[in-house]
Amino acid sequence: MSKGDTFENEILRLIFNATAIANMADNASSSPLTNLFVAAHTADPGEAGTQTTSEATYTSYARATVARTAGGWTVTANSVSPVAAIPWPACTGGTNTITHWSVGVAVSGSTKILYKGTVTPNIAVSTGVTPSLTTASAVTED
Numbered sequence: 001m002s003k004g005d006t007f008e009n010e011i012l013r014l015i016f017n018a019t020a021i022a023n024m025a026d027n028a029s030s031s032p033l034t035n036l037f038v039a040a041h042t043a044d045p046g047e048a049g050t051q052t053t054s055e056a057t058y059t060s061y062a063r064a065t066v067a068r069t070a071g072g073w074t075v076t077a078n079s080v081s082p083v084a085a086i087p088w089p090a091c092t093g094g095t096n097t098i099t100h101w102s103v104g105v106a107v108s109g110s111t112k113i114l115y116k117g118t119v120t121p122n123i124a125v126s127t128g129v130t131p132s133l134t135t136a137s138a139v140t141e142d
Helices: 005-017
Strands: 035-041 064-067 073-076 079-082 096-104 113-125
Touching: 005 073, 005 079, 035 113
Parallel strands: none
Antiparallel strands: 035 064, 035 096, 073 079, 096 113
16 A cells, blocks of 8 residues: 555655644654764665665765755655755775665664665765765655
8 A cells, every 4th residue: 555645745744854744743852853864875775774784984984964854855746855965075095886875863873774765876986086965866755
């Protein structure tokens, strides 16, 4: 059974923009999450993986922090994408090929993946390269 389009957009807005779903779900809590954390992966972390599964390992890599607001994420037509490019730190050593990205709830550690997607084209990372997720990167709720 699939969800209706309106509800799919409401779920994405709840997760990515902290927008309540009227009479059903809200963002109220003693300390609601204000940021989401975007990880770069060198392979598909899979549905059972965490954000550390196949996570990039080049020197100076760190997850990117994006505000959990409409200023950080665009939700439209059952999909979500970044409002602006999301850069990861510039590589200062080592190499990786980034093929996937994920969105999670912590800046580090084996945290759950909320959504994941592919990076097309893949990003070859080496010293001096600043990999970036573009606004054309999207995940779909369906």
